[in-house]
Amino acid sequence: MKIKIEGLNHIYSAGSPFEIKALDDVNLEIDKGEFVGLIGHTGSGKSTLVQHLNGLLKATSGKIFIGDTEITKKDIKLKTVRQKVGLVFQYPEHQLFEETIYKDIAFGPKNLGLKDEEVDERVKESMNLVGLDYNSVKDRSPFELSGGQRRRVAIAGVLAMKPEILILDEPTAGLDPRGRDEILGQIKSLYDKNSITIILVSHSMEDIAKLVNKLIVMHKGKVNMQGHPREIFKRVDELEKIGLGIPQITYLMRELSNRGKNIKSDVLTVDEAKNELLKYLRSNDNA
């Protein structure tokens, strides 16, 4: 399912003194099977943008196509769109509402009209995917869980619908490093196994660099840059100007290469850097 956005604008509280232009002429294309990172300073419109993709927010003007369907048309069946585009909200407490975790995760599959056994199956499967123990947590209330567990329940609730496009709005905010790595790992393996499209909203350049194959940078409601992370991280100065940066390790390698070392500067991960540094040191030994 390809996503295409044409001239999208969104104004909050239009016509009131609190009017805010959150999206300003956004044009984008995201191909099927891409793993896209969406990054931008606080308030740049990321959450607003992703809520348009499943029709939760109505565009002030502009068009959005999911596959061949124009979802910004007046009388479109948004329910079918929302089965294909799964959105994990930025704040899991905004997403959980049922009394028990089982019920919450089962809410989506039930709306798909699946049989009880199949709903059951899906709940178990998706809890397993996000690393929640079915028997010990299924009857607890989502509101007595820790932040990290809540996050997992929220993700499971969306995964249970088997979306073709999965959007995660800052899924690692408020998690400890281990929880973050676990969740990102689970997202990554989901992507590798199921050939779905994933859009990952994040503040962390490190996380994004490790995972995505396309990066979209937003600034003040506009798309500021897009392309492969390697290309985008070369434009450090522009990124810094809009309050962003690049991964620490990329900074390090750039600095080394700026100081005249013969090193590739556009590395993204620590592993890549390690290989690059070893290569450099070995070539020095030889010399």
Add this chain to the structure above:
Amino acid sequence: MLKNITIGQYFPGNTIIHKLDPRIKILITLIFIIALFFVDSFTPYLFVIAFIFISIVLSKVPLKYILKGLKPLFIIILITFFINAILTPGKLIFNIGPISITEEGLRQATFMALRLVFLVVGTSLLTLTTSPIALTDGIEKLLNPFRKVGLPAHELAMMMTIALRFIPTLLEETDKIMKAQMARGADFESGNIMNRAKSLVPLLVPLFISAFRRADELAMAMEARCYRGGDNRTRMKVLSLEKRDYLSLGISLLMFAIIIFFRYFI
């Protein structure tokens, strides 16, 4: 879809209407509402309309914004109109089958509908131009004399502010839960009325739970800041009456007098 409700919302500004003492504003609103119930012919209505219209213009709140607040009440106003139009006996104008429309009925219906409209417009203007804090202050001060007979003025005022404050919060909460459910395939937007009403049921339980949770959190936050009710509390801003307050109260009383005059002496 719930964004249209403006009751209980504050529209910041720095106009004379905003600056009026909240006690006076509450009193004027009360006078205005009482006056509405005395109006029974068209000429005094002109005074009511002029009064509210001038207030709106002075407050610089866009008319559109105030009218938006009427939208959710449109159906109620319409129903009031029809019930009055149909059920009032009097001189027949025409009838459709068993339903007969009378002259008195039409008249009564128009007045009732107008009354509702102005009631909403008047009270929205009060809440739109008075910050919730000022509003409670005003209510509390106005209720103070009744403390002698055991009325917990401060507590009542606090409850009212919280209630007012919670209207937008609850609407937001509803919106949030609806979004969460819609994102996972719930359908609030299509189907006939019955289906739509049914789809609202799963909304209610989480809404109640979350309202109680919110109340709990608020109580905790208040206790954390050592809130202990009204005794010995002091104010940051002490209310004091200015020339403009006396002047506007005078004008409202004049309007009230004119309306009473029309009602009983003409």
